[in-house]
Amino acid sequence: EVQLVESGGGLVQPGRSLRLSCAVSGLTFDDSAMHWVRQAPGKGLEWVSCINWNSASIGYADSVKGRFTISRDNAKNSLYLQMNGLRVEDTALYYCARFSPSGFDYWGQGILITVSS
Amino acid sequence: AIQMTQSPSSLSASVGDRVTITCRASQAIRSDLGWYQHKPGKAPQVLIYAASNLHSGVPSRFSGSGSGTDFTLTISSLQPEDFATYYCLQDYSYPWTFGQGTTVEIK
Numbered sequence: 001e002v003q004l005v006e007s008g009g010g011l012v013q014p015g016r017s018l019r020l021s022c023a024v025s026g027l028t029f030d031d032s033a034m035h036w037v038r039q040a041p042g043k044g045l046e047w048v049s050c051i052n053w054n055s056a057s058i059g060y061a062d063s064v065k066g067r068f069t070i071s072r073d074n075a076k077n078s079l080y081l082q083m084n085g086l087r088v089e090d091t092a093l094y095y096c097a098r099f100s101p102s103g104f105d106y107w108g109q110g111i112l113i114t115v116s117s
Numbered sequence: 118a119i120q121m122t123q124s125p126s127s128l129s130a131s132v133g134d135r136v137t138i139t140c141r142a143s144q145a146i147r148s149d150l151g152w153y154q155h156k157p158g159k160a161p162q163v164l165i166y167a168a169s170n171l172h173s174g175v176p177s178r179f180s181g182s183g184s185g186t187d188f189t190l191t192i193s194s195l196q197p198e199d200f201a202t203y204y205c206l207q208d209y210s211y212p213w214t215f216g217q218g219t220t221v222e223i224k
Binding site: 037044045046047050059060061062095097099101102103104105107108109110 | 162213
């Protein structure tokens, strides 16, 4: 069974940092492109960031570029999102997801980040 | 960034209706587009990839078409389990972008 399990969420003050993790099992993680997608309360889906299998190709949404850093550890089958300089507008449910040639085929259950003073 | 404009933003339909959702890209994206269904409390699910390819396990009442800038998702006969929000996503160039979503509600 494929599982993607996010952790590291919670309540954080504006300007502070948080690191999300996504533990992956049941698929070949080290040849998978991995992404973060978020959904703010009452809003639509927003693509956040991606990293290819060997970390050679990385992309970010304009809204998080320079503040968020995506990384992965293939030995640990884990994906990470370091979020610095958090803003109220970063409040959202964050999903990790695997992208394959047939689209985002596996998703985590999502983890909530609330940025508030 | 490439803008994805979805229409309509919401629609009301009855079981058995044919439903069409469109997505327009602000520049040509070949066929690098997917369609996703999202229900409250669940993770999104891929329906269509590469504009017109049905993802494994997705009912054949879902179909996609288009290339370049204009794309369509069609549900040929709406079923009760299809009431959800639908998003297009361009994976042509970074930053990838979703459409704003189309919520399909029960009439």
